[in-house]
Amino acid sequence: MSVSLQNVNFHYPDTPKNQVLSIDKWEVYPGEKLFIYGPSGCGKSTLLNLISGILLPSSGSINVLGESLEAMTDHQRNRFRANNIGYIFQNFNLIPYLNSVENIRLAHYFSSKNKPSNTTALVKKIHNLLEALNMPIESWHKPINLLSIGQQQRVAIARALINNPKLLIADEPTSSLDPYNKENFMRLLIELCTTQKITVLFVSHDQQLNQYFTRSAALPSINKIVNKQ
Numbered sequence: 001m002s003v004s005l006q007n008v009n010f011h012y013p014d015t016p017k018n019q020v021l022s023i024d025k026w027e028v029y030p031g032e033k034l035f036i037y038g039p040s041g042c043g044k045s046t047l048l049n050l051i052s053g054i055l056l057p058s059s060g061s062i063n064v065l066g067e068s069l070e071a072m073t074d075h076q077r078n079r080f081r082a083n084n085i086g087y088i089f090q091n092f093n094l095i096p097y098l099n100s101v102e103n104i105r106l107a108h109y110f111s112s113k114n115k116p117s118n119t120t121a122l123v124k125k126i127h128n129l130l131e132a133l134n135m136p137i138e139s140w141h142k143p144i145n146l147l148s149i150g151q152q153q154r155v156a157i158a159r160a161l162i163n164n165p166k167l168l169i170a171d172e173p174t175s176s177l178d179p180y181n182k183e184n185f186m187r188l189l190i191e192l193c194t195t196q197k198i199t200v201l202f203v204s205h206d207q208q209l210n211q212y213f214t215r216s217a218a219l220p221s222i223n224k225i226v227n228k229q
């Protein structure tokens, strides 16, 4: 199983009365590409943050790629995430004054499974990824803040895939994209994840994106908490 949740309950520490998630059992199989949707405030980002170990459940257990997240120290969880999970954020979270290659190298640097790193091989791997994503060569060494949104999204995909993750998590990555860029982004992302057999958890409000996935799940249908927002 790629992801398995058992009796998971979650509330944010500062708001104990606002129970956000209560999930009895939920599983994602290796290689699945799962589309998760649901209304604003139903807990989609919270669920992704629990699965990536950024948050810990108030009770229950979360198992990712055969490892129990709650059995790890904070340090071990951070390492586990860097080594095994690729993350694409809504606004990409790239470092604006670094260029594409440098942004991707940084993600490589934070993964312990890559050391000692062979710089030539790494740069070649980054170039291969940027090429696979149809990133124009003249943009590779420009600071991120000089790239178009469409180019930034490609760098975000490359950064998420540089450590050969087994699991890719994407939280509303298409929300700022026009229809053309959205379609390109989805096509490239799904193509690369299929080739590399990466399990995908993808959250969006946009139900048209459902067509790219092997399964879809409405979060309210697996969560016992009825959100009042």
Ligand SMILES: Nc1ncnc2c1ncn2[C@@H]1O[C@H](COP(=O)(O)OP(=O)(O)OP(=O)(O)O)[C@@H](O)[C@H]1O
Pocket: 012, 014, 015, 018, 020, 038, 039, 040, 041, 042, 043, 044, 045, 046, 047, 229
């Ligand atoms: N840091 C926080 N502290 C307290 N409550 C929070 C925090 N972050 C989110 N919440 C609450 O948790 C609930 C779920 O939020 P979450 O961001 O997971 O929803 P979402 O489905 O991703 O929403 P959206 O689609 O609008 O991004 C909401 O009631 C929200 O107000």
